[in-house]
Amino acid sequence: MNIKYMGGLLIICANFSWAETVYELPDSDSDRVIINKCLVKNEQVKLRTLPEVTFGQCTDYTSIPNRLVVECPIDKIVESDYEELTKVKSELEIDVTNTLSVCLVKELRQLKDNSSSLDAVNAKKLYEQITQYSYIGIKDKDKxxxxxxxxxxxxxxxxxxxxxxxxxxxxxxxxxxxxxxxxxxxxxxxxxxxxxxxxxxxxxxxxxxxxxxxxxxxxxxxxxxxxxxxxxxxxxxxxxxxxxxxxxxxxxxxxxxxxxxxxxxxxxxxxxxxxxxxxxxxxxxxxxxxxxxxxxxxxxxxxxxxxxxxxxxxxxxxxxxxxxxxxxxxxxxxxxxxxxxxxxxxxxxxxxxxxxxxxxxxxxxxxxxxxxx
Structure with a gap:
């Protein structure tokens, strides 16, 4: 799954595979503050699909500027065939996406009520887009x-x-x-x-x-x-x-x-x-x-x-x-x-x-x- 924020628009594409998921963070500093806050807040949250893996283990937002990379290292945790590993990996990435989205919705809902200290225009656009896609489940052709x-x-x-x-x-x-x-x-x-x-x-x-x-x-x-x-x-x-x-x-x-x-x-x-x-x-x-x-x-x-x-x-x-x-x-x-x-x-x-x-x-x-x- 690839989620991009460009010019106030949240673009969501689905492409579940072994490839990593990349979030391109918005240009607005205020929006990045909200996203980073949710990443830190959920760092130790255990994922429902595989409790041995935490939200923080699947996310990397420091190595590449303005990008969040989602990739869950499960090869050494799950001993199974390629098809089963692919399925588990996809479900874990959905867990990460949903956890992040739920947090963003809560933060942006509060921001919508009182946005005077941040960029109100960008915050409103981000809020509307994430609310629309707050459950980012399987979006592929088999849904x-x-x-x-x-x-x-x-x-x-x-x-x-x-x-x-x-x-x-x-x-x-x-x-x-x-x-x-x-x-x-x-x-x-x-x-x-x-x-x-x-x-x-x-x-x-x-x-x-x-x-x-x-x-x-x-x-x-x-x-x-x-x-x-x-x-x-x-x-x-x-x-x-x-x-x-x-x-x-x-x-x-x-x-x-x-x-x-x-x-x-x-x-x-x-x-x-x-x-x-x-x-x-x-x-x-x-x-x-x-x-x-x-x-x-x-x-x-x-x-x-x-x-x-x-x-x-x-x-x-x-x-x-x-x-x-x-x-x-x-x-x-x-x-x-x-x-x-x-x-x-x-x-x-x-x-x-x-x-x-x-x-x-x-x-x-x-x-x-x-x-x-």
Whole structure:
């Protein structure tokens, strides 16, 4: 990555390789003072990608006048092949860039409020440019493709059964489940605490079983409650937003997000007129990852907990009820894509349903690679 400041403009180019990254410092003494202040301030900061390396080890701003050279010496620290070393080196340089950018944004934000003692014109230009590019992540041609990630989850679930009196018979029903979805992730420029803010969107289709009410007497009115389980198709769209800050862990592997979801549930068997039920809801999602989620590329969470307040058109023959939905799943072993999960829908008047799931999950690329040999 090459970042140049020329005539009040911050020019950002991406070229990740073994070559060093060079910052050409601005001509203004006041701007160099701010940059040098951030370099000294973060000299001993450990980089998230490789804690054995500090910010200061990767930066050199004394040997070449008016230039900052970024090059992380990791050859003796990481014993791996060329491809892996290149990847780690690139990620370290991104860490350095982001650390510097976050500091500059803070310093220049204060300067914008009171810039009488420094060059106000240059400071404002530098502030605007760095704010615009305060997260300097991967800017190469692969970024767009790495934002999107498809996955297929399939397996088995054990869920609540019901008798003809609409009483629960325990987790005595079982069936096949599958979930095909596409997830996209972006980093917003506004409404965030820091550069680790994340916006994601997901669209999916689920196949499985859902508690239902079947009117076997063909009466005009059906009392509320579940009395059977039906095959179902569930389609949904979910939007998640985390502004960063305290909602993201220090190393970026845990993210708490605010969420909204809309969808429909189509049951094979239900009382007349209730086969198709639309719903919407709001809540929170907590995702745990194996790697820093605030960096590209997109990745599947190892663990997930979602708690939502839902408003379906119909639930257990009750119109427009308030339902609390809790879903959790976790991949027990890092290298084995096997997940154990629980689902609970807590409706009014103790109209609840529960399920335990055992599933395997694969990315779309893994499936393509398998069938292509």
């Amino acid at each position: 767009d493709s790495s934002r999107w990630l498809s996955s297929l989850t399939f397996g088995y679930q054990q869920l609540t059964g019901y008798d003809e009196f609409k009483d629960s018979t325990g987790l005595d029903q079982s069936g096949f489940i599958a979930d095909l979805n596409v997830n996209g992730r972006w980093r917003p420029d506004y409404f965030r605490f820091d550069t680790r803010a994340i916006v994601s969107a997901e669209a999916g289709m689920k196949l499985g079983q859902t508690p239902t009410t079947i009117d076997e007497t063909k009466s005009q009115t059906t009392p509320s409650g579940f009395n059977d389980v039906s095959d179902s198709i569930d389609g949904y769209i979910k939007i998640l937003y985390s502004p960063g800050g305290f909602l993201v862990s220090q190393n970026g592997d845990s993210v708490l997000s605010l969420g909204g979801v809309i969808g429909f549930n189509n049951r094979d068997e239900a009382s007349k007129g209730n086969e198709l039920t639309r719903y919407w809801g709001v809540g929170i999602d907590f995702n745990m990852y194996d790697k820093d989620a605030t960096k590209e590329p997109n990745q599947l969470p190892r663990g997930n907990l979602s708690i939502y307040w839902m408003r379906p058109e119909e639930y257990a023959e009750i119109k427009d009820p308030n339902v609390f939905s809790i879903h959790a799943q976790y991949q027990l072993v890092e290298k084995i894509p096997f997940l154990v999960g629980i689902k609970a829908n807590l409706g009014p008047d103790d109209k609840d349903d529960f399920a335990v799931t055992f599933t395997f999950r694969f990315t779309g690329q893994k499936i393509i690679d398998f069938f292509s040999g």
